[in-house]
Amino acid sequence: MYDVIVVGGRCAGAATALLLARQGHKVLIVDQAQLPSDVRLSTHLIWHAGVDQLQKWGLLDAVVATNCPLLTGFSLDMGELVLRGTPPGTQAEAALAPRRLALDKVLLDAALEAGAELRQGVTFEDVIREGERVTGIRGRLADGSGFTAHAKVVVGADGTHSRVARAVGAEVYNESPKEAGSFNLYSYFTGVELDGVEFYSRPERMIYAWETNDGRTVIGVIQPGNAPRPARQDMEAHFLQELSTLTPGLAARVKAGQRDDEWLGGAIGTFCRQAAGPGWCLVGDAGVTMDPITAAGITNALRDAELASTLIHQGLSTPQGVDAALADYQARRDAIAVPLLGFAQEMAKLAPPTEDIIKLFMALAGNQKQIDRYYGLFGQTVTPAEFFDPANMAEIFAAA
Structure with missing residues (x-):
């Protein structure tokens, strides 16, 4: 019997497990993958509120030590007007864009150091219930054998297509199809000089560039999700044509560098899911998936991890129990997440x-x-x- 089982060992799950283990709870992390491993469809940006969380948890230096620079300068180029600034009211006074292989490893290592257990190669299949209450999980191991574990609460941190959310029947609301959002085409480059974090707003386009680990930059072009998309064999030409037409200065810097990875692209539907129920809760993209145009996903995941772990700790430490402690989790999460979801969805239209x-x-x-x-x-x-x-x-x- 565990206090908490966390399904998903990446940033949302590892952070939740870390915070609970540090408070003395018996925590099991399960994941289908062999961790750490990279997440290909991620632009990696952690905004200031998320970086402050890492600093609060004592992990910021470890992330920076993966050769990932702090990002302190921001510009939004709208053609005739350029706005330069930085968000107020932060402790670290910086953003950060670590590759997920680096970030997730730091969080997972810290969770294991705090006493959490990790079982890899576990494919989640369903929750275990006693009446209406979730009391554990069942799945299968890589060799096909069965796996079960029991806990006082199960946390679904298994991403946008969360199997935990489906298993518990979490209600979906504020839903938008991917065609109503944005389509993001990007890759990684070396040898491209940047002036901090660069955004370019153009008609029906948003172009961005920032530095990630080891001197590499992630550079992308965002267009409306319902606009025609380039075929895979045309992505390079399409990308360079967009930059040459809309941001010739950035295009020249990109051409002076070198692309060192494949082209990545995609669009996602967005939604909120019911945040908690008897014996379970959701964190990160499993609970709220936003359009990536505001690059809010990792920051949201770290914030959810802290809120959920705080409430679970209260529930495990008081006679009222976990279900009572999680009763207002959704309202507290949504008070922040829903306005941000709407803001991102409106931006994703890329309307004039x-x-x-x-x-x-x-x-x-x-x-x-x-x-x-x-x-x-x-x-x-x-x-x-x-x-x-x-x-x-x-x-x-x-x-x-």
Whole structure:
């Protein structure tokens, strides 16, 4: 009998297991993969709120030591206007974009050092129940033999296509198909000089570039999910044509470097899932999957891990129990996640800016405090409600 079984040992699951194990709970992590292993479809960015979490947990130096630089400069190029700034209200005052092989290993190693157990090569098949309550999991090992384990709570940290979520029948809401979001085409390059984290907003396009581990950069072009997509054999030509047409300066730097990985691309449907039920809860993309245009996924996962582990610890430590402690998990998660989900989904349309949006960005020019607050929307140090509050809008326009 374990206190907690975490299904999924990557960033959301490893962080949840780490925090619970540090509080003295008996934690088992199970994963189908042999960990650590890379996650190909990830742009790796951890915004400021997530980096602050890593620093709080004492892991930031270990991630940086994987030869992953802190990212402190941010620019949004809109053609005739460039906004440079950094999110306010952070401890580390930086973002970070580690490859998942590096980040997940740091988190998993820390979880194991704290006392969590790891079983790899376990394919999750179903939950075990006593009445309506989840009391464990069953699955199979690589050799085909059966596997069962029991716990007071099961945490699903197994990603967008979560088998745990399906097994417990987690309700889905705020759902959007992938065609309503964005399509992201990107790869990795060496020898490309960057000026911090670079974003370029163009008609029906968003182009981005930032540095990850070992001097490599991840550079991509985002287009509407319902727009025609290049065939695999045409991805290189399509990518270079987009950059040459829309961002010739970046295109020249890319051509001076070298692509050192395959082309990656994709679009995803977005949603929220019911966060918890009797004996179970979901963290990370298993609970909320957002459009990747705001690169919020890892930051969200680390925040969910801390909230869920805090509530589970309370439940395991008090007579009221885990189910009572998790009763408001969904409301607390959604208070932050749902506005961010809506913000990302609106951005993912890549629609032409309205007259009001154009006026807002013109008003932001030269107002460094408010430019930084705008970046705080992405860094998750300023909420959409705070930034777009009528009083804050009035302050921006009054200053302009």
